[in-house]
Amino acid sequence: MIGLISATVAGAAARDRLAAAWPSRTRVYDGPVGDAVRRAFAECEQLVCFLATGAVVRLVAPLLADKASDPGVVCVDEGGRFAVSLVGGHAGGANELALEVGELLGAEPVVTTATDAVGVPGLDTLGLPVEGDVAGVSRAMLDGEPVALKAESAWPLPPLRVTDAGTYAIRVTDRLVEPAAHEVVLRPPTLVVGVGASKGAPADEVLALIEGALRDAGLSARSVAELATVDAKAGEPGIVEAAARLGVPLVTHSAERLSEVEVPNPSAAPLAAVGTPSVAEAAALVRGGELLVPKRKSAASPAMATCAVVRRPARGRLAVVGLGPGARDLLTPRAKAELRRASVLVGLDQYVDQIRDLLRPGTRVLESGLGAEEERARTAVAEARKGQAVALIGSGDAGVYAMASPALAEASDDIDVIGVPGVTAALAAAAILGAPLGHDHVSISLSDLHTPWEVIERRVRAAAEADIVVTFYNPRSRGRDWQLPKALAILAEHREPTTPVGVVRNASRPDESGRLTTLAGLDPTTVDMMTVVTVGNTATRDIAGRMVTPRGYRWQESQEGAQ
Numbered sequence: 001m002i003g004l005i006s007a008t009v010a011g012a013a014a015r016d017r018l019a020a021a022w023p024s025r026t027r028v029y030d031g032p033v034g035d036a037v038r039r040a041f042a043e044c045e046q047l048v049c050f051l052a053t054g055a056v057v058r059l060v061a062p063l064l065a066d067k068a069s070d071p072g073v074v075c076v077d078e079g080g081r082f083a084v085s086l087v088g089g090h091a092g093g094a095n096e097l098a099l100e101v102g103e104l105l106g107a108e109p110v111v112t113t114a115t116d117a118v119g120v121p122g123l124d125t126l127g128l129p130v131e132g133d134v135a136g137v138s139r140a141m142l143d144g145e146p147v148a149l150k151a152e153s154a155w156p157l158p159p160l161r162v163t164d165a166g167t168y169a170i171r172v173t174d175r176l177v178e179p180a181a182h183e184v185v186l187r188p189p190t191l192v193v194g195v196g197a198s199k200g201a202p203a204d205e206v207l208a209l210i211e212g213a214l215r216d217a218g219l220s221a222r223s224v225a226e227l228a229t230v231d232a233k234a235g236e237p238g239i240v241e242a243a244a245r246l247g248v249p250l251v252t253h254s255a256e257r258l259s260e261v262e263v264p265n266p267s268a269a270p271l272a273a274v275g276t277p278s279v280a281e282a283a284a285l286v287r288g289g290e291l292l293v294p295k296r297k298s299a300a301s302p303a304m305a306t307c308a309v310v311r312r313p314a315r316g317r318l319a320v321v322g323l324g325p326g327a328r329d330l331l332t333p334r335a336k337a338e339l340r341r342a343s344v345l346v347g348l349d350q351y352v353d354q355i356r357d358l359l360r361p362g363t364r365v366l367e368s369g370l371g372a373e374e375e376r377a378r379t380a381v382a383e384a385r386k387g388q389a390v391a392l393i394g395s396g397d398a399g400v401y402a403m404a405s406p407a408l409a410e411a412s413d414d415i416d417v418i419g420v421p422g423v424t425a426a427l428a429a430a431a432i433l434g435a436p437l438g439h440d441h442v443s444i445s446l447s448d449l450h451t452p453w454e455v456i457e458r459r460v461r462a463a464a465e466a467d468i469v470v471t472f473y474n475p476r477s478r479g480r481d482w483q484l485p486k487a488l489a490i491l492a493e494h495r496e497p498t499t500p501v502g503v504v505r506n507a508s509r510p511d512e513s514g515r516l517t518t519l520a521g522l523d524p525t526t527v528d529m530m531t532v533v534t535v536g537n538t539a540t541r542d543i544a545g546r547m548v549t550p551r552g553y554r555w556q557e558s559q560e561g562a563q
Contacts, residue, residue, distance in 0.1 A: 003040025011050030132179030154314035154387025174223030189225035194284030316384030322422020327508035342391035434546030
């Protein structure tokens with residue numbers, strides 16, 4: 001919960017805007033400011049104070065206890081010009097909150113945390129448990145000193161300023177080790193603990209068994225990703241409480257699915273009880289991995305719990321990112337976040353140039369020229385399979401005539417794939433033209449490099465006969481100059497010569513141009529590969545110089561009746 005505190009009318013107005021935008025995330029604290037801050041500090045994970053920074057410093061100073069537990073505090077000035085991350089930038093989430101508040105209120109976020117200021121990920125913001133000399137290693141990264149990355153467990157990390165050797169080190173491991181001097185240990189969630197239990201098994205017995213198994217195997221409990229068991233035990237109180245006390249989810253699988261998993265220690269007892277010869281080992285192994293701790297029983301007599309531990313295979317991360325039509329303000333916040341999260345960027349060289357300034361220092365860039373789409377897709381998937389965090393970029397939306405299709409055709413279920421939508425060229429062009437896509441519409445590429453012309457022509461004819469608005473991608477190039485006239489001729493068989501046609505070149509870019517013409521008046525020689533051509537249906541109209549397709553044909557009938 002985010003506590004909101006203000007002292008003036010102007011502050012209250014901005015406060016209320018936040019409260020209205022985030023009704024489920026915020027709570028307004030009224031009354032004397034000092035009391036309000038104290039109550040919010042005790043009850044909320046974060047605070048936004050619409051007060052002078054100095055006043056907030058004095059109010060929260062006596063309340064501060066520990067950076068790991070203190071709430072994040074953001075200050076917004078009376079004029080609403082700045083959103084200042086004051087306390088708890090990383091652990092309290094104040095840096096991210098300042099960005100969110102700034103975006104909502106139109107204020108400039110002010111973040112002074114050293115790593116954020118220079119684009120280096122904070123070691124305590126990676127989403128992994130962290131131990132050791134966080135301040136010292138972070139300072140070394142900022143100062144450009146060599147910091148070694150010792151990755152015993154592959155995990156998709158953002159770009160870090162690291163080398164193969166150095167006095168300082170970042171160690172990625174699920175093993176139970178103490179950080180050395182000048183070392184930070186990151187705990188990736190690589191371990192799955194399978195658990196079986198008799199009815200009524202105490203949580204203390206289940207938890208003691210798990211902790212002992214991990215300790216004896218030299219594994220860290222902070223790297224446990226989940227507890228896993230059979231569906232029949234989904235509500236077993238001892239297992240449920242053990243998962244809660246470990247702070248991990250409880251995942252269940254059907255007995256039928258578990259019975260298909262080969263295990264070293266099957267037993268007749270669980271087969272009779274829940275329908276599978278193994279619960280602990282099978283639940284831990286069901287998604288693959290290396291069995292580190294075979295089934296073992298709890299120490300109680302009789303033993304009421306069993307467990308097994310598996311290290312799951314490393315899973316890389318591939319984000320397929322749509323950059324939009326070109327304008328920076330049409331690049332989505334989610335796309336920006338994925339670009340900054342990626343340690344490897346794969347893309348067409350001209351698209352890489354568009355967003356190079358958004359990448360974190362140390363991002364490895366793999367760029368290539370036109371015509372290498374399949375090669376880029378294979379490269380991106382191969383890098384993800386190495387356990388990297390990869391961003392594969394394309395213009396517009398990555399799933400529309402872009403990189404998502406070849407990437408997903410290449411990828412299998414051994415990596416995580418995240419799709420990041422973008423504003424397409426068709427949508428950007430439509431916004432310039434007016435509202436040409438107000439009714440059913442279709443996008444068709446006229447490039448026959450990958451699709452036979454006979455197929456393209458059949459699709460154009462179907463759209464013409466169905467009276468659907470058509471947006472043509474890749475309409476004309478120096479080597480393909482006859483496809484657009486042919487497509488327009490097909491549409492002309494079903495639409496009047498006066499049908500509105502919108503032509504937009506370089507939508508949203510500095511040299512953007514857009515014009516409205518007609519099906520008979522369009523000169524195909526004025527169109528190139530940077531152009532999107534939108535042809536209206538029989539209801540589309542030119543209204544005050546804007547291309548408008550009504551949402552229904554009744555509108556057209558009423559207009560004609562009025563004439």
